[in-house]
Amino acid sequence: MSANQTRDGASAGVEIAVVVPVYNEAENIPRLLERLTPLLERVASSHRIVFVDDGSRDNTIEAIRAANEADHNVTAVSFSRNFGKEIAIAAGLDNAEADAVVIMDADLQHPPEVIEQFVAKWREGYQNVYGARVDRDTDSVVRRVFSKRFYKMFAALGETSLPEGAGDFRLLDRQCVLALRAMGERARFSKGLYAWIGFKSIGVPFQVAERASGESKFSYRKLTRFALDGLMSFSTMPLKVWTYIGTAISAFSMLMALRFLISTAIYGVDVPGFASLIVSVMFLGGVQLLSLGVLGEYIGRIFAEVKRRPLYLVGERVGMPADPLSDPAPRSHARRLV
Numbered sequence: 001m002s003a004n005q006t007r008d009g010a011s012a013g014v015e016i017a018v019v020v021p022v023y024n025e026a027e028n029i030p031r032l033l034e035r036l037t038p039l040l041e042r043v044a045s046s047h048r049i050v051f052v053d054d055g056s057r058d059n060t061i062e063a064i065r066a067a068n069e070a071d072h073n074v075t076a077v078s079f080s081r082n083f084g085k086e087i088a089i090a091a092g093l094d095n096a097e098a099d100a101v102v103i104m105d106a107d108l109q110h111p112p113e114v115i116e117q118f119v120a121k122w123r124e125g126y127q128n129v130y131g132a133r134v135d136r137d138t139d140s141v142v143r144r145v146f147s148k149r150f151y152k153m154f155a156a157l158g159e160t161s162l163p164e165g166a167g168d169f170r171l172l173d174r175q176c177v178l179a180l181r182a183m184g185e186r187a188r189f190s191k192g193l194y195a196w197i198g199f200k201s202i203g204v205p206f207q208v209a210e211r212a213s214g215e216s217k218f219s220y221r222k223l224t225r226f227a228l229d230g231l232m233s234f235s236t237m238p239l240k241v242w243t244y245i246g247t248a249i250s251a252f253s254m255l256m257a258l259r260f261l262i263s264t265a266i267y268g269v270d271v272p273g274f275a276s277l278i279v280s281v282m283f284l285g286g287v288q289l290l291s292l293g294v295l296g297e298y299i300g301r302i303f304a305e306v307k308r309r310p311l312y313l314v315g316e317r318v319g320m321p322a323d324p325l326s327d328p329a330p331r332s333h334a335r336r337l338v
């Protein structure tokens with residue numbers, strides 16, 4: 001159903017769901033709801049907030065349960081362990097039945113007020129409305145430099161182009177949500193998937209706020225893995241580049257062979273040249289190991305995909321019925337909660 005159909009069908013009956021991945025955000029939950037709920041009441045006739053508790057170790061789930069007691073529109077899916085933000089978003093989309101779904105962070109870096117502009121664009125007929133961050137002042141310098149490099153590389157190598165400043169903060173029409181749900185891949189690079197599905201898209205500029213409390217859950221190690229996942233799920237260039245490098249090195253070695261042949265014919269046998277020999281052997285060894293490593297990265301990803309494990313496991317749900325497909329044997333107290 002497109003936004004237009006939704007509007008024509010029931011201009012008053014628009015339902016919006018908000019998906020919020022949370023990992024150790026107990027303190028931020030009440031703060032977020034305080035700003036988000038009144039806004040949703042204003043822009044939609046009914047709403048639902050779907051927290052995805054990504055294996056938090058603090059009191060996040062208790063905070064959500066308390067919020068659910070006060071307001072039944074607050075619901076949650078709680079993972080059996082930490083699966084990562086990308087998978088948490090996928091679980092949120094699986095559990096958000098609405099005309100439009102908003103995805104946002106829990107730390108108030110994504111100002112809830114911007115949702116009003118998202119909804120306005122959606123009512124105009126846009127189906128994939130993304131928040132385009134104006135600056136990245138809230139990130140460290142190192143992170144900004146890496147992120148810039150990554151986007152440059154993605155643009156050069158990737159087969160999908162990412163809009164400038166677009167992240168996970170966005171509104172997706174039901175049609176986009178269904179398209180994203182249909183993506184069966186395990187290595188999820190959401191930013192790429194949002195761009196890959198297409199649909200009528202538009203950016204809404206917004207200023208990223210400071211984190212309300214706690215600190216970023218992304219270490220440099222996690223960010224590096226994430227960047228590699230992104231590049232490798234959307235580009236096969238790292239695999240193909242070895243054909244070119246191999247061809248260039250072979251051509252160069254043929255030229256060298258020819259040169260040695262000629263110089264031997266003219267000047268006779270020449271023993272020195274040990275240093276250049278070692279350097280070229282080491283260089284070639286390095287190139288071979290690197291190309292094997294790249295193959296390994298892709299094969300590892302193929303392995304993860306063919307195992308066909310479930311994307312996530314749900315430990316418990318708050319304010320929604322259990323799903324027998326993703327919730328293995330719910331414990332009795334978890335059943336009591338739903």
Ligand code: UDP
Nearest residue numbers: 021022023054084085088105106216217218
């Ligand atoms: N998050 C998550 N799982 C993780 C890491 C983060 O669900 O493994 C959530 C986190 O709780 C927050 C959002 O993803 O709501 C963005 O995380 P964070 O603010 O740490 O990232 P940053 O703003 O630094 O990119």
Ligand code: MG
Nearest residue numbers: 105107109211
């Ligand atoms: Mg943040």
